[in-house]
Amino acid sequence: MKKYQKIIYFAYTFLSIKLLVSNNLFNIISILIISNYYFLLEGRRSQNDLNKISFFQIICWLVNTIIVFTNDSSMWFLGLCNLIWLLTSIKIIEVKNFINIKNAVLFMFISVGLSSLFSQDIYSNTIHIICCFLLIYSLLIINNYQGSFLYKQLIILSSFIPITLITYIYIPKVNPWLNLNSELITETGLNNKLRPGDISSLVQNEQLVGRIYFGNKIPLPINRYWRVYVLDKFENNTWQEDEVNELNLIDNINFLKPITNKNKYSSEKWILEPSYKRNIPWSGKGLPLDKNLDISSKGLLLLDKPLRERFQYEIVRNYDDWRNNIPNAIDKKVLKSENKLLNKLGQKWFKESKSEEEILLKAQKFFQENGFRYSVNPGRMSKLNPYDDFLFNRKIGFCEHYASSFSLLMRAANIPSRVVVGYQGGEILKNFQKRSYLLLDNSYAHAWSEVWLDNKGWTRIDPTEWIFPERIENTTLIIKNGSKLNKLIRNFRIGIYNKFSTFELGINKIFNKIRFNLKPIIFSNNVFINRFIIIIIFLFSLIITIGILLFSNNSNN
Amino acid sequence: MQFVSKKKWFLKRFSERSTNIKLGFRNLYIFPNKFGIYWIFACTLIYILGSSLEANITISISSLMAMIFILNLFLTHFNLHGLEINSISQGINFAKSPIKYKVILKSKILRTNLIIKFLNDESEPVKIEKIEGVIAKFIYSTNKQRGIFSPEIIYGKSSAPMSLFNCWFYWRPLENIIVAPKSISYPENNIHKDLDGTKNLNSNIFGDEISYLKNYRKGENKSQIDWKSFAKTNKLSSKKFIGKSSNIKFLKLNRLYPLEKSLQYLCFEIKEAYKKGDIYGVEIKGDLHINPSSGYEHYRSCLILLAGYKE
Numbered sequence: 001m002k003k004y005q006k007i008i009y010f011a012y013t014f015l016s017i018k019l020l021v022s023n024n025l026f027n028i029i030s031i032l033i034i035s036n037y038y039f040l041l042e043g044r045r046s047q048n049d050l051n052k053i054s055f056f057q058i059i060c061w062l063v064n065t066i067i068v069f070t071n072d073s074s075m076w077f078l079g080l081c082n083l084i085w086l087l088t089s090i091k092i093i094e095v096k097n098f099i100n101i102k103n104a105v106l107f108m109f110i111s112v113g114l115s116s117l118f119s120q121d122i123y124s125n126t127i128h129i130i131c132c133f134l135l136i137y138s139l140l141i142i143n144n145y146q147g148s149f150l151y152k153q154l155i156i157l158s159s160f161i162p163i164t165l166i167t168y169i170y171i172p173k174v175n176p177w178l179n180l181n182s183e184l185i186t187e188t189g190l191n192n193k194l195r196p197g198d199i200s201s202l203v204q205n206e207q208l209v210g211r212i213y214f215g216n217k218i219p220l221p222i223n224r225y226w227r228v229y230v231l232d233k234f235e236n237n238t239w240q241e242d243e244v245n246e247l248n249l250i251d252n253i254n255f256l257k258p259i260t261n262k263n264k265y266s267s268e269k270w271i272l273e274p275s276y277k278r279n280i281p282w283s284g285k286g287l288p289l290d291k292n293l294d295i296s297s298k299g300l301l302l303l304d305k306p307l308r309e310r311f312q313y314e315i316v317r318n319y320d321d322w323r324n325n326i327p328n329a330i331d332k333k334v335l336k337s338e339n340k341l342l343n344k345l346g347q348k349w350f351k352e353s354k355s356e357e358e359i360l361l362k363a364q365k366f367f368q369e370n371g372f373r374y375s376v377n378p379g380r381m382s383k384l385n386p387y388d389d390f391l392f393n394r395k396i397g398f399c400e401h402y403a404s405s406f407s408l409l410m411r412a413a414n415i416p417s418r419v420v421v422g423y424q425g426g427e428i429l430k431n432f433q434k435r436s437y438l439l440l441d442n443s444y445a446h447a448w449s450e451v452w453l454d455n456k457g458w459t460r461i462d463p464t465e466w467i468f469p470e471r472i473e474n475t476t477l478i479i480k481n482g483s484k485l486n487k488l489i490r491n492f493r494i495g496i497y498n499k500f501s502t503f504e505l506g507i508n509k510i511f512n513k514i515r516f517n518l519k520p521i522i523f524s525n526n527v528f529i530n531r532f533i534i535i536i537i538f539l540f541s542l543i544i545t546i547g548i549l550l551f552s553n554n555s556n557n
Numbered sequence: 558m559q560f561v562s563k564k565k566w567f568l569k570r571f572s573e574r575s576t577n578i579k580l581g582f583r584n585l586y587i588f589p590n591k592f593g594i595y596w597i598f599a600c601t602l603i604y605i606l607g608s609s610l611e612a613n614i615t616i617s618i619s620s621l622m623a624m625i626f627i628l629n630l631f632l633t634h635f636n637l638h639g640l641e642i643n644s645i646s647q648g649i650n651f652a653k654s655p656i657k658y659k660v661i662l663k664s665k666i667l668r669t670n671l672i673i674k675f676l677n678d679e680s681e682p683v684k685i686e687k688i689e690g691v692i693a694k695f696i697y698s699t700n701k702q703r704g705i706f707s708p709e710i711i712y713g714k715s716s717a718p719m720s721l722f723n724c725w726f727y728w729r730p731l732e733n734i735i736v737a738p739k740s741i742s743y744p745e746n747n748i749h750k751d752l753d754g755t756k757n758l759n760s761n762i763f764g765d766e767i768s769y770l771k772n773y774r775k776g777e778n779k780s781q782i783d784w785k786s787f788a789k790t791n792k793l794s795s796k797k798f799i800g801k802s803s804n805i806k807f808l809k810l811n812r813l814y815p816l817e818k819s820l821q822y823l824c825f826e827i828k829e830a831y832k833k834g835d836i837y838g839v840e841i842k843g844d845l846h847i848n849p850s851s852g853y854e855h856y857r858s859c860l861i862l863l864a865g866y867k868e
Binding site for chain 1: 592595596599602603606607610611612613614615616617618619620621622623624625627628631632635666669670686687716717718719720
């Protein structure tokens with residue numbers, strides 16, 4: 001095996017492991033990519049055989065993508081990326097036959113670029129950067145451009161870094177050209193839209209969300225509600241976020257000032273996995289210490305930009321003033337054309353009751369006495385009037401069915417209400433310092449309601465608790481009865497995650513500082529002079545880099 | 558290359574012949590190759606995706622790719638810049654055999670992966686992995702007929718260090734390609750063999766003793782001057798007499814065969830004589846002859862005479 005082949009295989013293995021670990025590959029594509037290793041390590045195959053393998057694998061990809069796309073249309077981008085990764089793995093087999101070597105390297109570059117879109121934590125970035133340099137090195141070796149000593153090879157490779165950094169910092173960033181959004185690269189998670197069945201499909205995914213450490217004791221299960229989205233707009237049988245309200249932020253600077261000794265107050269410290277979204281979970285009580293975080297008028301914790309890397313933040317004090325924000329018209333809006341039976345029931349309760357508490361009691365009684373059941377797989381409801389179908393016909397549902405229909409009932413009974421989507425519960429675990437924390441994954445996704453009560457403000461009501469209290473009270477979910485192997489793999493992943501995440505957070509802090517220093521220096525207020533100086537710097541660094549590369553090549557012998 | 562090389566302006570541009578070429582900004586051309594164009598497409602794709610999804614690491618990967626591309630523009634050029642190629646006195650090629658054209662490459666620094674070939678020639682190009690100091694290389698050309706030819710334009714290309722750009726040059730070297738006749742031995746039992754050629758020369762032209770003419774030098778015996786040739790050519794020549802036991806031969810074109818055939822037989826005789834280290838001369842007709850001598854230069858002169866002969 002030639003040296004450049006070894007290097008290409010090495011880079012490819014790195015990337016494959018990263019893709020497999022980060023769950024970016026569809027199941028069939030994972031199997032195909034792993035099976036391609038067999039062809040890679042086996043003896044040389046004819047080009048005709050390789051063509052047949054490629055054809056078969058592309059058909060597999062097509063079938064798999066059609067199945068995935070039918071369930072979730074937002075997966076088209078991941079499907080295309082899977083195709084590129086699959087083609088790359090086929091190209092890598094061709095490297096063994098000494099053909100298309102340079103094209104295989106190019107495919108690898110594209111694969112690394114696509115992979116970097118999906119995960120940007122420190123480990124992924126390290127793998128991507130190492131892959132890039134290995135690929136550059138392989139291209140140099142193919143052309144006999146290599147130093148006779150390791151340090152000279154390192155000089156050649158590292159000479160690309162300064163000029164790349166200068167280009168990266170000073171090149172003007174263009175506005176997004178394509179109509180792509182972060183949903184395309186987000187792993188399954190909570191969304192600002194809720195349709196019947198969304199959360200029940202999510203809870204079967206055990207993707208990690210984050211860890212929560214508490215200043216005092218871990219709260220009781222009944223108080224473990226972590227809000228992420230508030231859905232106040234109901235249209236086409238879908239609950240969604242009214243974006244007009246979203247940006248009404250509370251100025252929390254004044255509240256932060258008096259905090260001198262945060263230990264006096266209860267606190268929750270989050271270590272959150274990247275979600276590629278601005279909304280991040282919290283208990284709804286307290287104030288964030290991070291200057292990039294803010295609380296919206298609806299009680300949402302918002303980041304200044306989508307979360308792309310593991311993030312640590314702390315919430316202190318018991319402060320939930322947002323609960324007193326008076327409801328908007330959207331919180332009362334009832335669509336009379338949809339779910340007519342539900343609206344009729346709500347109006348009946350309103351007419352029969354003297355107070356809001358009485359309506360709430362009637363609702364509780366309705367859910368508890370009409371044979372409602374809780375199920376992860378409740379089946380599909382009617383398309384036209386799904387909540388009528390749920391309340392008066394099927395009577396089997398998951399948390400989103402109960403929260404949505406309850407909120408609609410309350411609106412019909414003239415009580416402003418909305419649906420909150422987030423997480424409920426969490427698994428109590430201990431870290432390597434024997435400190436207890438709560439671990440959240442997507443299986444704890446939950447939906448509940450908030451109603452406006454005149455004397456209490458926005459109050460949490462969880463109708464799921466009336467039907468299936470075990471869901472709220474138990475720390476471990478019923479749906480988590482996986483096999484022993486699954487549990488073993490999960491515990492192993494959590495163990496690794498714990499060890500590396502702490503290290504990563506430290507590295508991130510350093511990188512954030514470096515990133516701050518890497519901001520473009522403005523040499524002059526005059527735009528043209530500034531650009532002229534930047535061009536001079538760029539040319540100067542270009543000449544130095546070329547000089548280093550030529551010198552290091554000539555001094556080889 | 559076929560398209561470009563047929564253009565009149567192109568041939569005019571490279572019509573000047575020279576003994577050597579020193580590659581520099583004036584005679585080197587550079588453009589991204591197919592892989593380089595794919596590279597730029599990939600770089601652009603990654604940049605568009607990175608900027609659309611606001612992924613910094615993706616944008617920096619595209620920056621790295623763009624920088625590699627720009628740096629390679631210079632590195633590929635400087636891989637050839639300063640390289641000197643010389644055409645020297647060429648060896649003898651034979652008709653219907655691959656033609657070899659010798660060039661000398663001089664470089665003070667290490668250069669890698671140069672490919673050279675004759676333009677519009679179907680022969681395999683010469684691949685030179687490393688050039689440092691002075692090295693000699695043969696450029697191959699397809700079979701040619703007997704003759705003395707001005708060489709085709711030489712085309713050299715390099716895409717080192719990362720195969721993103723092609724850097725190339727054209728050069729028309731001065732030294733001619735000499736193609737001697739294909740050497741063929743006389744067929745067995747050939748009746749004409751003894752009627753002409755070496756043996757006839759030995760026994761019949763100068764009687765019992767074989768002689769040949771040489772330019773007269775001062776101090777030589779005046780009785781040896783060949784006055785007949787003086788009367789014809791107005792040049793003084795002295796006759797040299799050699800005994801029958803000597804190895805000296807005078808090889809003559811056998812007129813009993815068609816010209817090309819007899820040149821091929823003569824070529825064979827010359828080759829054989831050269832291999833044996835004989836002293837031999839060649840006569841094609843009348844005063845078109847080369848006096849007997851030995852060594853490579855003499856052998857070369859004889860074959861050049863054969864290569865360039867026209868009736």
